[in-house]
Amino acid sequence: MSVQPTGETAAHSGKYTTTVSLFVIAIVCSTVALTIFNAAPHAVFLSIILIWPAFASGASAVKDISSYGIGTGVASIGMLGAGVGTISAFSSIFIDIPFSAFIGIIAAFVIGFVTGLCANKIIKMKIPRMELKIAIMSASAAMITTLFVSIFSNNIDMLLTDVYIVLPLIFIATALAIIHPYNGSMGAGENQPRTLKLAFAEASLTTLLFGLISLAYTDTITSIEILLVSGLGFVIFTTIFLRAINAEIYKLEWSGVV
Amino acid sequence: MDPITALFGIIIGGTLVGVCVHFIPCSAVGAMAATTGIATGPTMLASGAGMMGLMAAAYNLDNGLALMLASGAIASMLMIALTSVVANITYAFGVGVAPTSGQSEYDRFTGFEQKQCLTPGTDGHGIPTQSFISGVIGAAMGGIGGALVFYSVYTLISPSIAQATAIAIAGIIAVGIYIINGVLPAYTLVGKTEGMTDKKFKTTPKTLYSCLIMSTVSGIFVYAASVVI
Numbered sequence: 001m002s003v004q005p006t007g008e009t010a011a012h013s014g015k016y017t018t019t020v021s022l023f024v025i026a027i028v029c030s031t032v033a034l035t036i037f038n039a040a041p042h043a044v045f046l047s048i049i050l051i052w053p054a055f056a057s058g059a060s061a062v063k064d065i066s067s068y069g070i071g072t073g074v075a076s077i078g079m080l081g082a083g084v085g086t087i088s089a090f091s092s093i094f095i096d097i098p099f100s101a102f103i104g105i106i107a108a109f110v111i112g113f114v115t116g117l118c119a120n121k122i123i124k125m126k127i128p129r130m131e132l133k134i135a136i137m138s139a140s141a142a143m144i145t146t147l148f149v150s151i152f153s154n155n156i157d158m159l160l161t162d163v164y165i166v167l168p169l170i171f172i173a174t175a176l177a178i179i180h181p182y183n184g185s186m187g188a189g190e191n192q193p194r195t196l197k198l199a200f201a202e203a204s205l206t207t208l209l210f211g212l213i214s215l216a217y218t219d220t221i222t223s224i225e226i227l228l229v230s231g232l233g234f235v236i237f238t239t240i241f242l243r244a245i246n247a248e249i250y251k252l253e254w255s256g257v258v
Numbered sequence: 259m260d261p262i263t264a265l266f267g268i269i270i271g272g273t274l275v276g277v278c279v280h281f282i283p284c285s286a287v288g289a290m291a292a293t294t295g296i297a298t299g300p301t302m303l304a305s306g307a308g309m310m311g312l313m314a315a316a317y318n319l320d321n322g323l324a325l326m327l328a329s330g331a332i333a334s335m336l337m338i339a340l341t342s343v344v345a346n347i348t349y350a351f352g353v354g355v356a357p358t359s360g361q362s363e364y365d366r367f368t369g370f371e372q373k374q375c376l377t378p379g380t381d382g383h384g385i386p387t388q389s390f391i392s393g394v395i396g397a398a399m400g401g402i403g404g405a406l407v408f409y410s411v412y413t414l415i416s417p418s419i420a421q422a423t424a425i426a427i428a429g430i431i432a433v434g435i436y437i438i439n440g441v442l443p444a445y446t447l448v449g450k451t452e453g454m455t456d457k458k459f460k461t462t463p464k465t466l467y468s469c470l471i472m473s474t475v476s477g478i479f480v481y482a483a484s485v486v487i
Contacts, residue, residue: 076301076441083437087476090431091483094415107479114475115438118468123445164426171430 014193085141112138272473281396330405392453
């Protein structure tokens with residue numbers, strides 16, 4: 001298999017979107033996703049589609065911070081964001097007032113911002129707007145965690161009896177989906193539009209995994225909805241991502257190694 | 259343990275976890291055998307040791323705080339000690355270098371001369387005795403810190419839910435706090451350290467302040483969510 005070389009000046013496969021814009025989109029979409037799920041659980045496929053921007057927002061924040069060279073690898077910063085998101089999302093389960101999920105997301109933003117302040121002001125990493133980027137990453141992780149905890153447990157009693165087994169999996173799957181788009185794309189030709197395409201592909205793959213888990217906890221229709229929409233999303237985004245790669249690389253040669 | 263003591267438990271435990279990272283010798287993966295320490299990131303190494311500690315501590319939940327802290331510390335120490343030994347075997351028989359410090363002329367504990375084993379152009383390799391002992395001390399601190407955070411979070415949330423669920427949720431929140439406090443010192447160390455004999459050990463106060471602030475903020479939220487609101 002080979003494609004025509006496009007040369008060194010290959011155009012990027014899309015337009016650069018600022019992380020803040022992505023985050024605003026993610027907040028709106030996640031709020032709608034949570035509201036839809038709470039109002040009409042059988043429209044869960046819409047919630048799944050609407051949570052994907054949160055993955056993209058987190059991945060873009062990881063890219064923004066890591067591209068300065070943080071000295072400890074991309075994984076550490078993503079795990080930090082997922083860690084803050086997890087603390088906030090799981091602690092907010094115990095808040096006994098309406099909209100507790102949103103309190104968790106706000107708390108993730110605040111704790112993430114303080115972490116960034118510590119990193120920039122005390123440790124003196126001097127990465128521009130690191131506070132905001134860590135806050136965005138943490139809040140994005142909290143949005144994803146909150147939605148899936150809600151999907152797996154329609155009510156608090158169910159969460160507290162059955163679903164706790166999968167909590168570590170929610171944490172690590174969210175962390176990997178946020179970390180890997182930049183880690184997998186980094187190199188001389190890395191650019192944000194392509195990284196975001198991979199982020200969406202990994203987001204749909206992650207929701208596909210959660211769909212498989214939901215077979216054990218939710219009704220079959222809900223699980224099938226999640227699996228179908230995630231599978232379709234994965235095929236579409238992977239195709240778009242591969243097209244972007246083919247458009248940007250100099251040459252692709254089939255080596256015969258499978 | 260009353261809720262306020264548990265809050266202080268989270269703060270002290272989180273800070274201990276942060277400081278412990280400075281003791282654990284690690285070099286970046288790309289610098290394997292080119293600088294002293296286990297070839298992985300400080301965060302991953304400290305988190306691995308911490309999670310071992312958490313698991314061991316959870317088994318002793320019903321046996322009191324003292325035994326929990328001890329089992330957490332011992333599990334973390336074992337994890338770091340075994341990782342160091344296996345890494346040294348790899349360095350000695352796989353790479354063909356002797357465990358050597360790149361910063362000290364003589365090992366602080368054995369008194370062995372380091373420079374004669376140092377490959378020119380490198381900053382040391384493997385885990386010499388001083389780094390090994392430093393790593394084990396750090397792991398003990400990390401294990402105690404992790405177990406303390408776990409027990410404190412468990413104390414805060416356990417009144418309202420079943421024990422098995424409380425253990426799972428306390429464990430995952432403790433891992434979150436462990437990771438936050440493991441990442442911040444990694445930035446101070448810029449990915450590699452020889453342990454307590456390293457020149458970068460002087461930067462520990464920066465870690466101490468930042469982890470103290472972080473643990474306080476995280477602890478207050480967990481406390482507020484589970485007790486106040």
